[in-house]
Amino acid sequence: MAPLLQIGLLVLFAIVIFAIIGLEFYSGALHKTCYSLEDLDEIVTEGEMETPCHTDNASLAPPGAYFCNSSIATCLELWMGPNYGITSFDNIGFAMLTVFQCITQEGWTSILYWTNDALGSSYNFLYFVPLIVLGSFFMLNLVLGVLSGEFAKERERVENRQEFLKLRRQQQLERELNGYVEWICKAEEVILAEERTTDEEKAHIMEARRRAAAKRKKLKHLGKSKSTDTEDEENEAEDEDGFSRASYLKNKVKKQGACQNFWKAEKRLRFGIRRTVKQQWFYWFVIILVFLNTACVAAEHYNQPKYLTDFLYYAEFIFLGLFISEMLIKMYALGPRMYFESSFNRFDCVVISGSIFEVVWSAFKSGSFGLSVLRALRLLRIFKVTKYWSSLRNLVISLLSSMRSIISLLFLLFLFILIFALLGMQLFGGSFNFPEETPLANFNTFSIALLTVFQILTGEDWNEVMYQGIASQGGTKSGMIYSLYFIILVIFGNYTLLNVFLAIAVDNLANAQELTAAEEEQEEEDKESQHLPDPESLIPLQKQQAEHEKELEALQNNTDGPPKVEICPPSPGGESKMNSKRDADKEDKDAENQEDDMGGPKPMLPYSSMFILSPTNPIRRAAHWVVNLRYFDFFIMIVISLSSIALASEDPVREDSEWNEILNYFDYAFTGVFAIEMILKVIDLGVIFHPGSYLRDFWNIMDSVVVICAAVSFCFDMMGSTTGQNLSTIKSLRVLRVLRPLKTIKRVPKLKSVFDCVVNSLKNVFNILIVYILFQFIFAVIAVQLFNGKFFYCSDESVHTKDECQGEFFVFNGYERPPDVKPRQWKQQSFHYDNVMAAMLTLFAVQTGEGWPQVLQNSMAATYEDHGPQPQVAVEMSIFYIVYFIVFPFFFVNIFVALIIITFQEQGEAELQDGELDKNQKSCIDFAIQAKPLERYMPKDRVSFKYKIWRIVVSTPFEYFIMLLIVLNTLLLMMKYYQAIPLYLDILGYLNNVFTVFFLLECILKLIAYGCRNFFKDPWNTFDFITVIGSIIDALVVEFGENFINVGFLRLFRAARLIKLLRQGYTIRILLWTFVQSFKALPYVCLLIAMLFFIYAIIGMQMCYRGSLAEYYVVVHQG
Structure with a gap:
């Protein structure tokens, strides 16, 4: 917890810095908007929302600023601001909340556009782009790094503890067993030594010893050969079970001689069926049936013809009969015990039993009881192919091995959601009822509260729920304290608990990669050992090679004159033909790399x-x-x-x-x-x-x-x-x-390593992509089964069926304007599940996390085909999305990220694979070579005035005094707020000048003590000097100039020296060093990203500019 706390302090420090800068530049900027000239209480909007403005005169507005239409409106500073006045930089609290929202990347573009409208877009990006890059892309990802490291340490600690307990238990058992064995052996020796023991008793004792040794050996062999629940278990137990059962039947046949021929025929038939079931063609026949059945299920779509409906209806019975036959045949051939030992067979039995129950239920009552979705799960049987695909098998094994940790994490996540849902009901229950409408995300009921907390946990529109929560508790005057509920929920839920999923994925995928690499290395060694020739056959070749070397050496000694340059390399000789193709390709690549380097x-x-x-x-x-x-x-x-x-x-x-x-x-x-x-x-x-x-x-x-x-x-x-x-x-x-x-x-090694990592990660992602597409297809089929044809609505909200959605209706525009008459239209939602392709697209949009709450609300409002929505009529449908989010955004997406992380790690280790040093040793050597010794200056003359000043400057009390001044100056900068009285602002200005004088004296004292040359060797001193000069210029411009330029942000850099307060902790120093080191590879990554952005921007210009805009929609900020 200590590393996370220190990361929290670092993130909090960054938020404070950006909040101070925002307070300096954007305070009160979002309170201007356009008011109607006819009624100054009416806000003139373009679109659905109010927009901040800069001025009424277009000629005075800076580039990118929004100006009102002077003929109908005027720009006045009377507006409370966007989002009930919560989104603003009016004081340090509002500014920190707004900066935190920007860091979470939720709604930050709206704030960017609003500030552009208010102040212009010329230099506005210089604030928001560093905020997102530093705050969101770097600092918040430090949480992931620490969580991953702590998870790996904890897992290693638990494994070591389990191994220790297992070893200690084994030693205890061995000691106890050795004691018993020693006591029994002594008793047997006494018995054997007695004269009364007969030879027959001695033979019985020796036979018992032999059987006990054989039993121990057998138990040891079975313990080593125990495998997973696959069909290999059936193969291992086949012979033993068959022969034991055959001996049992043989004894039974002896007792019933009349049925001997029947039991023999039955035994031959069962063994023949067993051999058939285990044939390769039978396996692929079942896989093809699974694919055909899935294709039939996926062919279902909205408004399909009747013949297709009838075909799919009868095809489902045919496939169900085939799968029931397969299950019964395998159960008869293998026996019930062996059949249910395989996890795949158990899964097949559950799916088929559900399908049978569905058929029986539909025969007596309409409806499928929701079990029709189980048909899509049959496609999971394709994972049987992992028996022939080692890398995919290792990936699946690693995913299954992580299930234990993930289930524990899901239980902790459920408790977290439950606690915050109950707390949200206590805080906001019944208060989300606004005059306009009741938001769909609220805390009025327990089930909806759970969904609201889950939505906030995913990070989608969490700020909108926070705005509504603050507004419901009194707005900006008395409801701001309730924002802590949402901030804590986002920090501990989204950025802590959900990142543990990625930590688990990184840890388990690393094990899968190691297992795959070990298997490939073992296979390579086996192939090489198989193709190695006999040592005796190599003797003539060795002699011939020695003769060639002697001839070549003689030619080199006898060569006279200058060397000649070859136009082309010599053709490969006999020696190169003896090498393998792999070695030749490797040499060609090495030669190409050498040529590129030269x-x-x-x-x-x-x-x-x-x-x-x-x-x-x-x-x-x-x-x-x-x-x-x-x-x-x-x-x-x-x-x-x-x-x-x-x-x-x-x-x-x-x-x-x-x-x-x-x-x-x-x-x-x-x-x-x-x-x-x-x-x-x-x-x-x-x-x-x-x-x-x-x-x-x-x-x-x-x-x-x-x-x-x-x-x-x-x-x-x-x-x-x-x-x-x-x-x-x-x-x-x-x-x-x-x-x-x-x-x-x-030509650039670091850029090449970044590009190679990207390419290699695409290669490694192929296996997980197969699993991803398979599960995506399964969820799409399930979604079609659940929501097919149910995402339609009428433009008139009072009409709920397709047949009634005809004619015209009135649209009211207020009390003073007459209503408009518009025709009713039966429309479809933008994202729907009417077929498998549309369902996969909708689920992909849900997976990205953007706009998925609206899809969730449409699903919960779905009723029947050709019927309109009824809000939250089927809350149970949210279970589908919760499961989907756990499987995809929480798990599979994190696996993609984990693969890229592991690829980058492996790429760095692969570069040092042929060397004698590992990665850590090379890093230490590079750091030792590049590190510069810390230079401390001290005047030679210890009785001079310069030496006395130096003693004061380097003393600990002086450093603590400067730190105290920095903290006080930072607090002073945080005390500014919107609409403060002039006297208060003047006092803040005078105090700022006092701090500027103190920092100026610090610079003068250090210049006297160190001298100009030594003073500017330290980057901190250079930074302090620039900050002081900027503060002096700012004070002079404000006091004596016309305030035509604002350079006050220079003194805000003084707050950055708060980092010195954090240098006391060892872990925070490591984090800061890691944060700085990550910037070294940033230019190369940014270069690749910039190329990608440029390519897609050009393609967008060439292909997407013809898109027509709807009449009611005006694009102001995008294009």
């Missing part, structure tokens, strides 16, 4: 290019010389940059503009340059048929595809505009040219 020219390939140009052809040699010029790649990079700028400068709205025509000519030139580059490389390297050719490199394939697509697009454009309209996607493929700078990755 800045020199690359040798020409020894193969004929396109079967025409030999290595000595002058055209090919000229192309090779051009491609390998020192500035060729630099020139291509410049062309790529210019091409990217041209793509970003296109006007997608006015395609026929003169600017686009100019850019089109430049596009022709850029494409020509890229085509010439491709032709030169093809001439130099060849096309594809030999190693090292052009199309055997990924980057070259990408270049060729881009050039060909651009050329095809140009051809269609020249043929006619109507022909090229349908090829906008081909034109958008030209933006892939921005990927060409990725070729520089090989």
